[in-house]
Amino acid sequence: MADTTTSSASAEVARASELGPVGRFLKATELDTRMLGMVAALILIWMLLHGLSGGLFLTPRNLWNLSVQTSSVAIMATGMVLVIVMRHIDLSVGSLEGVIGMVMGVMQVHILIRVFGIQTGDPWIWVIALACGVAAGLIVGAFQGFIIAYMEVPSFIVTLGGLLVWRGAAWWVTSGQTVAPLDATFQLMGGGPRGSIGATWSWVAAAVACLAVVLMLINGRAQRKRFKFPLRPVWAETFIGAVNCAVIVGAVWIANSYPWPVGIVRRYAEQNGIEIPEGGLFIAHGIAIPVLMAVAVGIVMTFVTNRTRFGRYVFAIGGNPEAANLAGINTRWVTVKVFMIMGALVAVSAAISSARLNASTNALGTLDELLVIAAAVIGGTSLAGGSGTIIGAMLGALLMQSLQSGMVLLGIDSPLQSIVVGAVLVIAVWLDTVYRKRV
Structure with a gap:
């Protein structure tokens, strides 16, 4: 036994000596090369945008605003990691963000004050509104997850239908009218001088x-x-x-x-x-409050994925659904719970986005589903399922938002911004395919 251990250690040393300085460094630190590549790409994009914008991008003001803008997308991206890891997709997150934002806005401005007679400025208004939003997200997530898991309708179709249904529902809640102003305490979740x-x-x-x-x-x-x-x-x-x-x-x-x-x-x-x-x-x-909220969500979701039985089940199902089912994992119930988590996270993002605007509009979250999916994929989540990281998705959200922020500073028209986002999404999927083939 001792001889076997000694020979294994000797072989390990021999293999390490064959690596170059960079290889030995990466082996010692155990850093993820894909994550390093994404960080390098982010730094390169920042430097390029800083130069093209005449030194406006890498300023405290723009970076602070960038962190706030990234928060809502980053929160949803953490949930999208679980969805994609299980070989599903959720195209409805942007529309769901809009309808939940409307629900929370109506709850604050109309129902709690006019129907229940709660005084404006009551400290419970924002708590009740946020709780109602999260409850709505959980219900919608459970509904979509049930159709996907138990009725066996592909997630692409279910959430594509949800994209249309919930966007229409966002308009129907108030017949297209904007709801404003929101509760002063609720607004703190949007950042700003008071929201820091x-x-x-x-x-x-x-x-x-x-x-x-x-x-x-x-x-x-x-x-x-x-x-x-x-x-x-x-x-x-x-x-x-x-x-x-x-x-x-x-x-x-x-x-x-x-x-x-x-x-x-x-x-x-x-x-x-x-x-x-x-x-x-x-x-x-x-530090802005929405940034703290995003960091807190990232920590909780990282713990859930890495340290809980539920997280292990999610990755097991994504890696091999048939084997997970034969191992006794209730794959259908896990699927429902993943979509419920996604709905709850969308509600938190809707609170941040509507608080930033100090208004709830039926256009809230338009095309956010593309940013969220792109953030997860760029962050290393494989569309083939079974692999992905929370921190990678959050960095992916930062990269996507950096591109959008930079294009706004450069005065690039909105249609061209959409072209860039679409191109980045396709490139990210292509890179994921190339990486999986090499591994």
Whole structure:
């Protein structure tokens, strides 16, 4: 037994010595090459857009707005990962976002205030409205999932029908009328000066996040020792921790570098009796609330996919549905639950999007299904099923939103923007096909 272990270790060392410096680095750090490629592509796109926009793209203001704009798509993309991993698709998320946004808007402006007599500004208005939206998302998701799983109608057809049905329902709720203004507390989910946590709390959040990264690395190393898995070198663990902490600190520094607009600062100073100094009063936005919501959803969904039995079932079904069924997994019920999760996440995204607009419109979420699917696929989720990551999908959402934001800065017309998004989606699927063939 000892001889076998020694020979295996010797073979491992021999194989490692055959790799070049980059190969040894990737092997030691265990970094995903597809993820690195996406990060490199994102950095390249940012630099290109920054140059073409005359230095406007990589500014604190644009990056802060970009993070807020990405939040709603990133949240839905985390759910789309589970859907695509199970070899399904959901084309209805954009239309569902519109109708749920309308439901929450009507709930705040009409039903709670006019029917139930709740006073404007009551702290429960936004809670009830959001709860109703999530409940609606769960019901719609369960309905679509039931048709797909138990009536065996292909998800493409079911959700394509949903795309048309829910878009029409969004118009029918108010006969096409825009519902506004929304509850003041509800609006905080959309970001803005009031919808951010400020500089101090942003640095506190950064410290907590960095501490969490360190603890996760320590716990991961302890688990590897416990189950006798190969350990990464200490320098590799240190490198990963340092890079993650640097990204967190850098993101918070950028968020704290974007000040409130002068007019809002002036009104804030007058209301609070603050004297504005000669050089002006600098009040940082800090991290936006929708960004914190997206991060929280990403953490929860990562835990669900990697650490729960349900997550393992999802990937098992996507990898081989027949084998999963024979193994005793209730594949139909898991399918229904995946679409219910998708519906709930769409509701959260609808809350963020309508809060940003301070209005609910029947056009909310138009074509968002393309951005969400593209984000998941670009992030490494295979349309063949069985593989995908939450963090990859969220980075994919950031990449897609970066393209849109950059095209807006460059003054590119909306039709051409749609052409670019469609082209990127096709290229992403092609790259996934090439990758699977090589693996």
